[in-house]
Each structure stands twice: as structure tokens, then as C-alpha cells.
Amino acid sequence: MQEITREALLSRAAELFRDGTVDRALGWRAGEFDYDVTPGVFTSAEELENGFVWNDFCGANFSKYLIRETGLTEKKVLVFLKPCDTYSFNQLLTEHRFARDKVYAVGVPCAGMADVKLLRDRFDGVTSVEGAEGGVLVHTLYDGDVTLPQAELLPDRCRNCKSKKHVAYDELLGSDGEVLDSHRFDEVEQLERMTPDERFAFWQNELSRCIRCNACRDVCPACTCEKCVFDNPASGAANKAPSSSFEEQMFHIIRAFHVAGRCTDCGECSRVCPQHIPLHLLNRKFIRDIDRFYGEYQAGAEVGSRAPIVDYTEGDIEPGEAVEGGARHA
Amino acid sequence: MTDMKEPLIPVVGVVTDIRIDTPDVKTFRVVTPEGKKAFAHKPGQCAMLSVPGVGEAMFSITSSPTNQEYMEFSIKKCGCVTEWLHAMEVGQEITIRGPLGNSFPVDTAFAGHDMLFIAGGIGLAPLRSVINYCRHYRDRYGKIDIVYGSRTKQDLVDYHEIIDEWAKDEGVNVYLTIDREQPEWEGHVGFVPNYVKELGFSTDKIAVLCGPPIMIKFTLAGLMELGFDKTQVYTTMELRMKCGIGKCGRCNIGSKYVCKDGPVFRCDQLDELPDEY
């Protein structure tokens, strides 16, 4: 259950429409079930009243949609941002992807967003999920009605939430939280403890499932190039028809390099992967290494910060050391 | 199974002649390594030409089916494959597959009619095949009018053939125009759509249009003003294609596949398609 109710969001949105601050709002539209909400653009308070949904499945990160929507209006775009979204928001501002004054950002506390995949792995025919005493009540077609603690619905990115603190907003509804001492690097460390062969086998196996649908790239708030190198046949990297699984890996590894220092670890890549590839681990490894090489750095924590890897200082480690990898540097 | 003919597998073609038509158009003559024509085709049909490693692209066959010896392709330089083709020398082998697509109804709807051909720029390439077909079977058609325009005199494709052959034929009238005044040009100056209206053709004929989309749009409107019905006007379309046989999905508009159901469409048939071309 989220601290802020749908009604609270709606009434604030209605005011902002009424006083002319905004002429569009990013929100979620209802689907067939409780959990298949779709991001949408609402252009009036009435439209919000009729179609806006706010529940534990509203996990999509809206920051990237602001690039397009701010370009379509003279006024401001209303966006509700969870703490993790605000890091992407700041990072996009740092990269001048949209104008800050074209957005009205309302910070919303987040109790963690549920992932229906976790339910589907356990039960057949999940038809509804509702808040209940002591967690959530799940109705299923074949496994009856089950009550679960909320925590069991949380995906990795929420179980290992890095921060409940909003780093950007125009106003905050409810209370702000703290940057958390999360365990998000535990799995990275497990990977680092593997031998190179074991690690190679791990990634070979995970990435072999990739179908190159590009969902990870297309949802990623750090991937905002007008024309992606992988869509450019002249780049030599397009490789829509890979001749070996090695090329699949190149796509993800090149992408991880490209977003290194800019990835805020929002976890959208893993959320959308239809093949359950833990893509966030690649990015976390880069974040971990950057932290070790240059001192702790959180992309998006503030607007305008220079990521260590694009900010040369005399104290930087030698390239040779970086090549050796972060684990040895720890 | 594997001995069946596969429509995606091409044959080898040898480029035996390269003619420079305009600053960005060249005409390539292609035969098989045995010196024969690669396959028979009908006016308006296309072929996939490819340079392995660079890519494959669809081109209309410019030469007339009545030419039994070779095929010709007039190609404008505007992408990867065409740039490569423009850079090659005589004797180079390429691959060719076809014939692809439908054709102009030269033996049915066109038979016995006066013909009006209207082309702009490289749009003459697909029409050259049908014009020369009609000239070859001269007695099967009535009067032939050809309106052709380009940016400049230098951009008129097949200029010499037009002047030395077409214009000298009995019952064939050629009207050339260029977009802007040029010192060495004594002919008409102005855009094709306006020229067509100025010439004011009678409507007892069939019109065939090809050129840039904007020229087609205004010329078609001009023909409507002159009293033509869309059922009397034919055009040929170009979209991105990969397979050429109606399977890869790329050139799908509504229920039609331009590569297979086209490229030739009667203008009233186009009206039935969603506006996506």
C-alpha cells in the first residue's frame, strides 16, 4: 500500500490543471487487471478523474517520457515521481534532455512497487491483487485466494532500494525518506567472487536468452540518443541478425559501457526484459567499479554533477589499473 | 525441398555497360555471365539488385521487355547500394532476382488507347520500359504524348534517346520542361503539373504518372481538373522493400504489398488504401 492515496494525487492534479500551471499530466491508465496499468498522458482533470490509476503496480519510470511531452506544450507537464525516478529526472536534466521549467514535479513517497512476474512464477492465473490486512490478497484461477506479505511482491530493485529520498521535486506529497544502506551490490560481489570462466558462463547463459527486442534500451532513461548506434546499419554494430551469441553479449556490454556513470540504477531494464535477464547487474558492476576507483558517486543525485569518468583529475587511477577491474581495487 | 527454386536466391549478373545519364543517374546494362538476359519481364516490373556485403535493393527495369538481349536499370545515387553501384566499373558482377511485382496493363487496359506519359526526374526510369514497349508495338496504341520534366537540362534522364528516337517517331509528341531558366535551354520552363495543365490534354486517353510524390499529387490534381477520371490514371510506387515477394512486411499498406500487388496501381485503387505512402 502506498502512503499517498489516489484521491490525494487527483485533487492536487486538479488544482494544477485549474490554476493553469500544467496542461498535461503523466499518469497510469487502468488495464484489464489490477496489475497491467499503462503509462498515459492526461490532458484535463476530468480525464484524470475518469482514467487515472494509482496502485502498487505503478512502477514505470516517467522521467524519459518528459523529453517528448515537454516539447509538446507551452505550459508545464505534471509528473509524479517516486524517489528512484527523481535520480533519472536529475540525470536527464544534467544531460539537458528537457527544460526544468517545463515540468511540475510532484514527489510521491514509495513503499516499493509490486512485480506481477513474481506472482506469476508462483501461482497460475492471477486475476486480481488487492491491498489487505497484513499484505496483499491475490485471487487466482487455480490456486485459490492467497494473502501474502507485500515484501514478497517486491522486485529486486525495490528489495534493494537505494533511496527513499527524493532528490528533485517542486513539491512533495507526504513524507520524504532517507538514502538507504542497501544490499544492492551483494549480487555484484557474488559475481566478482566467481572465476572468469564461471562468470563468463553465467553471462553466456543469461544473455543467450536475449531476443534483441530492444525493450531494455527503449525504456532506459539513460538511452536517449536520437539515433542509436545499434539502429544505424552504417555503424557496423547494428547486428540485427547475430551470427553467434557473442554478438548478443556485445549489445548489452556496449550498452552498459555507454550508460556507465549515467545509469542511476533505476532497474527499468530488468523490469521490462521479457526473458528475465538480470541486466541491472551489468550496470551495478559499473557503478561499483566507479565507486571504488573514484570514490562513491551516485548518478542523478544532483543536477550538473560531472561523472568521475568524464571528469579528469590528476588523482585518477591509471587506465591499466582500471582494466584490471574493480574487484582487485577494492 | 532444397532443389526447389527459392525466390530469395538471386542469379549472377554482369554489368556490361554503364551510361552516365545525369550528374546523379547512371544506366547499367546487365546480362548473365553467359551473355543472356537474366529473365523475361513485363513493362513496369522490378528486380532486386544486390552487391553482396552492401545490400539488396529494388529497382524498376528500365529497358523494354521487347529487348531480348539485356536489361537496363537507370539508378539515381541516393543510398548505400546505389552509391556502390555508381562507383563500380564495367565487368563487375552483381546479383539480380526477379521479375518482381505486377506490370502496366499494356495488353489489356492500355490496348488501343491514346497514351499520355508524364514523368518527373528519375520517375522516367519505370516509364521508359512501357514507353518503349508501346513504341515497339506502335500499331496497338493510338497517339502517344510524353511530358517529362527535371530540375535542369542535365538532369533529364535519357535525353539523347528522347530527342533522337522518341521525338522522331510518327504519332509521338514529346514535351520537355525544366524547373528554372538555363542559358542553353530553349524549351519550356516550369513544373510538370503546370505544364500538363497548360498543354491541356483531351481526356480520351490513359495517363501514366511517375515522379516524386509531390509531383504526382499535383499532376493528378491537374489531370482531374482537365476532366480525367482516376480510373484512367496509372502510377507506380516505391517503398522500402526487402523480400520483393509480399512476405517481409515492409511495404505493406492496408491489405496491399507494394512489391507484390504493385508497384503499378490505378489511381482509384490508391484511394482505397490508407494514406500511408
Add this chain to the structure above:
Amino acid sequence: MRKIAVSRMEELFAAIAAGQSLYLPVDTKAGAKFEQWESGKQLSSALNTVRSAKDFFFPQTENLMDFRMEGKKIEIIDTRRESEDFVLFGVRACDVRSFTVLDRVFLAEPVDTYYKNRREHGLIMSMSCTRPAETCFCGTFGIDAAEPEGDVVCHMTADTLYLDAKTEKGSALLESLSALTEACGGEDETAVERHKELSHERLSGLPLAELSADRFGADKTDAFFNDPAWKTLSEACLGCGTCTFVCPTCQCYDIQDFDTGHGVKRFRCWDSCMYSDFTKMSAGQPRLTQLERFRQRFMHKLVYYPTNNDGLFSCVGCGRCLSKCPIQMNIVKVMKQLGGKQND
């Protein structure tokens, strides 16, 4: 009809695999997946595989031909090889129907021999569904998940697997397995009927059971093409290819060349009409916005394809796009929103 105890499935699989390759859904960390059977591999209990079964006939990527280049010379090398015989076990009714949808494209003249080769060497052992998911709506397209199509139709009860041959190819396979299986009697017929009844009962109680495709179909372009609902439906679309790649009927492809250094390989690979470069030409782009690309995908499934194929829809209601779309947009929402909310 023949039968075999569920406890003896391993023997059945071994016997099938002795004559040809056998593929069946097995559980992996990332959901069920068709894998080649080998001793010890268990049939997945999942309703369906993450990727569809189309991969077997229309793989994500395949080598079409090779070229050897020397100076100005080109040699074209036909790399086609006769496919080996194989059996696909446990294909659900929706995916079996998808083969018909694909056949209409690839086997139409001029025949795609790569597809035909694999299709003719593949034998389908389909499996009726008793636990259809909340995302299932095959019934919308006239598919009966209790009685799939296929060369051999299988029904699996708690203890018995029933095998019903529907084609000559299927009969020949069952013939070859006759030492292992038993003939069925009246009781078995009853058991299978009861099994189908249970299946029908569950299918009719599904959340999407009432979804109707009646308003869509051949020649309905004008009715839906300019519907204002496309804007809202497509506004959050990321333009990724997830829906097309998990879809059992999406068959658009690209052809690409790779210079290996020792020659050129020409590949065919899946492509998606959702991608911005799908229709991009050096001369222009007929579908400039995601709205147009999104509309193309659904209009093709619900209107254009039926127009060309006697009203057959190119959606089979498998529900994969419902569970996989990153923004939870899918054909069910499209069908319900188009033309007002008449489908609600």
C-alpha cells in the same frame, strides 16, 4: 486413440527421440522454453513457453545463402540443406493455429523454401489446455484449446496421456510407438470427454472469455484507421519489439549481409513494424510516428491480414503480449478501445 501412463512419459519421449529430434517445453529459470529432449528432461507444467513455437519454422535468424567474391566475380552458394525430421511435443492450440497463419504467408506463391523445408519435416504433437491463463483469449479467434489442431493431439489427465492422430503423419508416428502405447476403450473415450468438458468449463470462465473480434475483419480499414483511440493507445509505446518477437504470428523480417572476411553471408532475421527504421528509405519515411507504426501492427492483425486470408485473424489469443509488453499495452486493450467501448 492410444494411451500411455503419465509415469511412462520418459519412455515415450525416448522412443520418439530415437527416430527424430524431439523438442518439448521444459522449465528454465526464465520460464518454459522449447528444448531438445534428452534423457532426464522433464515436460514443463507451465501453460505455455515464453517464446512461441514459431521459432522452429521461422527462426529469429537464419543463413539464407553465402557469396564468394573474387575481384569482379561473384559466386552464389546455396546453403539450404534438407531439414532433419523433428517432433514438437506439447504445442498449445494457439501456437498450432499460428502455424496456419504463418503458412498463409510463407507457403503462398512464391513459396519460401526455407520455411517449407522445416514445416514439412516437423510433426506437431499438440496438447489440450486444462489450466488456461487469465491472459488467454484464443476462443475470441475461434480456437478451441480443449481440442487443438495438430498431427497428434494429446490430452493429459492426472495419470494418463492420450494420443489422438489427426493426420497421416501423426498416424505413422503413433504406429511406430504402438509397442509402448495401449489402445483405448470406451472408458478412455469418456475420460477424454470429461477432460475436454473441464477444459471448456474453465475456458468459458476466463476473464477475457467474452472478448469478441466480430467487429474486426476483412475490409474494415475505414472503420478503424482514423479512430482517435490510436493516439491514447500508442502514446506510451516504447517502440521496442517485445510484442512482435514473442508473438507467434508476427512474421516480418529483414535481410542483412555480413562480410565475414572470407565471404559474405546473407541472413534473414526477425524485424518489427514497431521499429522506427522498419519502413525508412533514403527517400523518406511513410510511417513517421509511433502512432502510425503501432496502428500498423494491430490493423495488420485485425483487418489487413483477414482481408487477404478469407477472414482469418492473425492473432491467436495466446496472451504473450499481455504478459510481456513493458508498458502493458496489448491487443486486448486495442480491441476494447477501438470504435468506442463496444467490446466492454
